[in-house]
Amino acid sequence: MITNDTVKYIASLSRLHIDDADLSRFGGELQNILQYVDKLSELDVSNVPPTSHVFRVENVFREDTILPSLSPVEAFSFAIESHDGHYKVPKVIE
Amino acid sequence: MDFETVIGLEVHLQLNTATKIFCGCRNDFGLEANTCVCPVCLGLPGSLPVLNRQVLFSGMKVGLALNCAINTFVKFDRKNYYYPDLPKGYQISQFDFPIAKNGFLPVITGGQERRIGITRAHLEEDAGKLIHDDRTNATLVDYNRTGTPLVEIVSEPDMRSAQEAYDYLTALKLTLQYLNVSDCDMEKGSLRCDANVSIRPRGESKLGTKTELKNMNSFSAIRRAIDHEVASQARTILSGKPVVQQTLLWNEEKGMTIPMRSKEQAHDYRYFPEPDLVPFTLTEEQIDAVRRALPELPYARLRRLIGQYGISEYDGTILVGDKLAADFFETAAAMKVDIKKLCNWMNGPLMKELNDRRCRIPGLKLTPQDLVALINRVEDGTISNLAAKDVLSDIVETGKDPNIVIREKGLAQVSDDAQLETIVDEVIRENPQVVEQIRSGKASAAGFLVGLAMKKMHGKANPKILNTAIQRRIANV
Numbered sequence: 056m057i058t059n060d061t062v063k064y065i066a067s068l069s070r071l072h073i074d075d076a077d078l079s080r081f082g083g084e085l086q087n088i089l090q091y092v093d094k095l096s097e098l099d100v101s102n103v104p105p106t107s108h109v110f111r112v113e114n115v116f117r118e119d120t121i122l123p124s125l126s127p128v129e130a131f132s133f134a135i136e137s138h139d140g141h142y143k144v145p146k147v148i149e
Numbered sequence: 150m151d152f153e154t155v156i157g158l159e160v161h162l163q164l165n166t167a168t169k170i171f172c173g174c175r176n177d178f179g180l181e182a183n184t185c186v187c188p189v190c191l192g193l194p195g196s197l198p199v200l201n202r203q204v205l206f207s208g209m210k211v212g213l214a215l216n217c218a219i220n221t222f223v224k225f226d227r228k229n230y231y232y233p234d235l236p237k238g239y240q241i242s243q244f245d246f247p248i249a250k251n252g253f254l255p256v257i258t259g260g261q262e263r264r265i266g267i268t269r270a271h272l273e274e275d276a277g278k279l280i281h282d283d284r285t286n287a288t289l290v291d292y293n294r295t296g297t298p299l300v301e302i303v304s305e306p307d308m309r310s311a312q313e314a315y316d317y318l319t320a321l322k323l324t325l326q327y328l329n330v331s332d333c334d335m336e337k338g339s340l341r342c343d344a345n346v347s348i349r350p351r352g353e354s355k356l357g358t359k360t361e362l363k364n365m366n367s368f369s370a371i372r373r374a375i376d377h378e379v380a381s382q383a384r385t386i387l388s389g390k391p392v393v394q395q396t397l398l399w400n401e402e403k404g405m406t407i408p409m410r411s412k413e414q415a416h417d418y419r420y421f422p423e424p425d426l427v428p429f430t431l432t433e434e435q436i437d438a439v440r441r442a443l444p445e446l447p448y449a450r451l452r453r454l455i456g457q458y459g460i461s462e463y464d465g466t467i468l469v470g471d472k473l474a475a476d477f478f479e480t481a482a483a484m485k486v487d488i489k490k491l492c493n494w495m496n497g498p499l500m501k502e503l504n505d506r507r508c509r510i511p512g513l514k515l516t517p518q519d520l521v522a523l524i525n526r527v528e529d530g531t532i533s534n535l536a537a538k539d540v541l542s543d544i545v546e547t548g549k550d551p552n553i554v555i556r557e558k559g560l561a562q563v564s565d566d567a568q569l570e571t572i573v574d575e576v577i578r579e580n581p582q583v584v585e586q587i588r589s590g591k592a593s594a595a596g597f598l599v600g601l602a603m604k605k606m607h608g609k610a611n612p613k614i615l616n617t618a619i620q621r622r623i624a625n626v
């Protein structure tokens with residue numbers, strides 16, 4: 056059962072703000088999604104190995120060769136704020 | 150109450166590959182901020198990671214060197230958390246199929262050999278670097294480090310004291326240095342260590358509540374932090390309170406820990422398979438090939454040096470502690486030289502020259518041949534031990550042949566019998582009381598005459614020969 060507390064917790068992990076008024080609505084929707092996914096448990100998968108990737112491809116490597124990085128102009132073109140060659144974000148450390 | 154300490158360590162090792170783990174950006178330290186970033190390591194939409202082949206092989210090397218089983222099926226997983234040092238909002242790591250598991254590292258600690266268990270070693274990407282900026286009261290982010298390949302090495306909770314943890318780390322670092330997969334420099338952050346610490350009443354088999362110590366920047370800081378935390382947990386328990394499971398940051402200046410804010414500790418990573426990377430399979434042949442290509446590791450080398458050259462564990466440990474010093478020793482030991490003397494010279498005067506210059510063997514111009522020649526000049530009585538140290542200080546700088554330096558500096562001991570006899574006559578004549586003492590059985594008084602004679606010869610005499618000459622003369626007069 057998805058409680059309002061669970062919704063709040065998931066929202067905090069995802070850095071989402073959710074109004075208290077919306078908690079029970081989201082809880083209900085999440086509950087429906089989980090029930091839908093739970094239908095899969097009805098299948099007998101005892102002889103199926105766990106899937107770790109949907110493509111049947113393995114061992115895709117790149118060699119240890121240096122490629123060009125972005126220029127400073129490119130690197131900061133999408134930054135909301137920057138300062139002195141750094142991306143600038145709200146204070147997170149003391 | 151008597152407590153037992155239980156310590157497990159997590160070591161993060163930055164690999165020294167040319168490029169990052171999932172992109173072709175340069176993997177380098179100390180470059181200008183945000184100059185090695187690309188859509189992949191910045192986590193821009195539409196970019197896809199591709200594994201650096203070298204990283205997988207370095208991971209295998211580390212695992213095999215730590216006597217681990219290598220998984221033939223390897224995959225990557227997402228570890229989800231939001232923090233500005235992680236541009237994608239998740240770190241690509243390994244959860245249930247790490248590259249290596251179930252190993253051990255032999256460690257000599259407290260005069261005993263112990264095997265410290267290695268739970269697992271897995272590959273992951275490093276995060277960016279956060280800098281607090283006072284002027285703007287904001288956090289500044291440098292993503293150069295983002296995507297640096299890491300191996301995380303997790304030990305079993307097998308260590309029972311801060312010193313054991315220190316000895317494990319020393320042995321681990323040395324092993325990793327021999328593998329040449331990282332520069333293992335704690336100051337640069339290429340080797341980092343967190344410690345899980347708990348205590349329990351001695352005899353109790355259940356583990357106590359553990360705390361995690363972070364932010365130690367040297368092995369000795371780790372030792373101090375653990376000792377501090379063990380004492381603090383003991384005080385908590387003795388006062389009847391429970392130990393709180395939490396992450397603590399070590400403050401080296403103050404010698405104390407501060408708890409991380411609980412918000413930062415609330416980790417719920419929701420691992421799931423990384424859909425952007427396909428799985429990897431390794432064959433037994435590939436694993437065997439890496440195993441065969443491993444260099445001789447420090448512990449095996451120590452055992453071999455002891456067996457092959459008959460040196461002590463103490464001397465061997467010092468030599469093996471620097472791979473290049475051990476190489477130098479073995480090259481020299483293959484020549485005609487007294488091994489014990491060679492060992493003493495390497496771990497004594499030569500070590501002093503290295504420490505004085507804060508350098509390692511390749512920083513000196515000394516060759517194994519010249520060190521052996523110098524030792525043999527002392528052994529054949531050409532120069533005194535003291536003079537030889539002087540010659541060593543010279544030849545490590547100049548790379549000159551020690552025989553030439555001995556001649557140039559006029560250090561060869563006088564072996565001219567006539568001159569020697571004259572000096573011996575002199576000191577005997579000038580010190581009749583001492584001669585009387587020697588005659589009446591006080592043999593040690595001869596040392597005084599040897600000293601006087603040595604002075605007259607400006608140190609260029611062999612004390613053994615002088616002593617014999619003085620004794621003979623007194624007996625004959």
Ligand SMILES: [Zn+2]
Pocket residue numbers: 169172173174185186187188189190191296
């Ligand atoms: Zn990149």
